[in-house]
Amino acid sequence: MKEDTFRKLKILAESAKYDVSCSSSGTARRGARGGVGNTVGGVGVCHSFAEDGRCISLLKVMLTNFCIYDCAYCINRRGNDIPRATLSVSELVELTMEFYKRNYIEGLFLSSGVVRNPDYTMERLVRVAKDLRTVHRFNGYIHLKGIPGASRELVDEAGLYADRMSVNIEIPNEGSLKFLAPEKNHESVYRPMRYIQQGALESIEERKRHRHAPRFVPAGQSTQMIVGAAGETDRDILSLSAALYGRPTMRRVYYSGYVPVNTYDPRLPVPKQPPLVRENRLYQADWLMRFYQFRAEEIVDEAHPDLDLEIDPKLAWALRHPEQFPVDVNRADYEQILRVPGIGVKSARMIVCSRRFGRLTGYDLKKMGCVMKRAQYFVTCGELEAKGVNELHPEGVRALLTQPGGRRKQPDGQLFLAFGEEPLHGGTEK
Amino acid sequence: MTAEWVFVYDRTWDGLLTAVFDAYVRRRFPVALLGEADTPPLFVEVHHVVSDDGKAGRVGDALQRKLSPAAMACLSGSLYAGLPALDMHLFRYVCKALEAAGSIEANYADSDVRFVTDTYRKVLRERLRMMQFVRFQKTADGTYFAMMEPDFDVLPLVVPHFADRFAEERWLIFDRRRRYGYYYAGRRAVRVTFEKDADIFRFQDGRLGETMRDEDEAMYQELWRTYFKAICIRERLNPRKHRKDLPVRYWKYLTEKQRGGGTKK
Secondary structure: OOOHHHHHHHHHHHHOEEEEEEOOOOEEOOOOOOEEOOEOOOOOOOEEOOOOEEEEOOOEEOOOOOOOOOOOOOOOOOOOOOOOOOOOOOOHHHHHHHHHHHOOEEEEEOOOOOOOOOHHHHHHHEEEEEEEEOHEEEEEEEEEOOOOOOHHHHHHHHHHHEEEEOOOOOOOOOOOOOHHHOOHHHHHHHHHHHOOOOOHHHHHHHHHHHOOOOOOOOOOEEEEEEEOOOOOOOHHHHHHHHHHHHOOOOEEEEEEEOOOOOOOOOOOOOOOOHHHHHHHHHHHHHHHHHOOOOOHHOOOOOOOOOOOOOOOOHHHHHHHHHHHHOEEEOOOOHHHHOOOOOHHHEEEEEEEEOOOOOOOOOHHHHHHHOOOOHOOOEEEEOOOOOOOOHHHHHHHHHHHHHHHOOOOOOOOOOOOOOOOOOOOOOOOOO | OOOOOOEEEEOOOHHHHHHHHHHHOOOOOOEEEEEEEOOOHHHHHHEHHHHHHHHHHHHHHHHHHHHHHHHHHHHHHHHHHHOOHHHHHHHHHHHHHHHHOOOOOOOOOOOOHHHHHHHHHHHHHHHHHHHHHOOEEEEEOEEEEEEEOOOOOHHHHHHHHHHHHOOOOOOEEEOOOOOOOEEOOOEEEEEEEOOOOOOOOOOOOOOOOOOOOOOOHHHHHHHHHHHHHHOOOOOHHHHHHHHHHOOHHHHOOOOOHOOOOOOOO
């Protein structure tokens, strides 16, 4: 570990950073005698936050950034003149262990450029994970990238060591993928995804019969799509996400606003800045599908194929459906309350629990954490109330909620990017 | 006119339960609860609560029949916040819970329930922050050492986590503000304190001196800083979110936020 390790770590972290996934959630595993580490389950633990606001939970690094592919959107494409490096298995294992023992990280997120062929690459990733688990008795979190085109045997082995695996779709539209990455196709991505799914389901069955049967990717799998590189609509993206969430073991779909890394390629747009607001809206829509019981068709449809950048998707839905409001918080079902803009899962649960003890007022809602600035137009609680969405009309409410100034902080140039208007909340929440 | 009563107790969970017991037995309910270090106001009657296992146990048993285990954990855990404002809310919550027919723990419209629940949530958040932001340094004898200054006295709450995670290591986590720590060496963690003039109080930002740390320690710190810089996407810089997620008050002890020692090998 000398000067060279610093250089390699820098190069390979920089090559890995465009992969968004970083969560260490989904597995709860206690420490083991003779071993190092545990996983906390629940939402995972972020150990630090980079200056771009993204969390650092795992040591996210590539084994090598040499690659035989020439995908237009990727920093590591074959044709790029960038510094290249390869970490040896022992170097990487040592880094992981030493960082972990200092509580810098929750574990390892290992990815790689494709060298020689997919199987050769996958095998090397598996070797790192195997070394960590068997030689060093590492019991922390491991996230392994599934290399598109890798064989079933290798995925099956990887699944025994990894907590989570991911295979990135990158481009939601197959035609665009072929255009931008001629050596790839969707089938090569979906195949390892299926292997992971089958392995996990078989393991669950097996564990019903034998309690000590090995676990297989207990934290499931995730994937990622690049946003704004190939002219896809939000409808394309979200319907694909919905289909993916319909499959067992798919836990997360990540959206990565395209950072113009290869500006010379005429096939790609050259935005001044990554589409951060759009990316944020996609995450909000993703949340609506996962936690708010929305279907993709309700969020985006033929008439509105793209998300509104000015207002969040839940508010946008509510303004398109004023007939659903106002919602009486003292009587309405949980599902209806959940659809009110400004009321989240936590507050909706609190409302449903608390109203058994007595009538709730606007003051109570506020104290429970509802954002009354938005919710006030959509709820009623039997008080003398201000005008709602039906009296003011959706356009009126929209104008009230998007008018500049007011109590909102003045733009500081940071969050008011290409599209102006609404500040961006959170980037890569879990 | 009957005098108003103030109870003084030791700010422990047992103390609080004893206070509730005393209030019911004496039929005198306090207008305020104070810690032993606080000065009682003038013109009030003061009752000193003496924590008593028997009394606390009886109230605790009664409470257990009314509340879920999660709510019990919330009540006793909220005390780790050490907030003076919490005492009366907690006292009234316990009384209300005892008098109610069913559990009141889900009544978030009640200001006492809300205050206690919110306080417990803050305690858990601070505990999580310690799990996130504690940074160990390896010492020359192989012990892993970390210093911290959490907002609340949550060190006892994170010790089981680290004892599970680093079961085979020797480690010491020291809370500098409250001047105590936990030392773990293979079986269970013990509470430790140091003399006033011990070396531990002289470490700048909790950093070990060159002679005290493992020979590779500086290198790994530098590697971590290298990684921290490299993983950031410059096109997406977002200092506001950065400071929100990683509050400045924790930076002091964070390896990635400390300046390099210049001993890069």
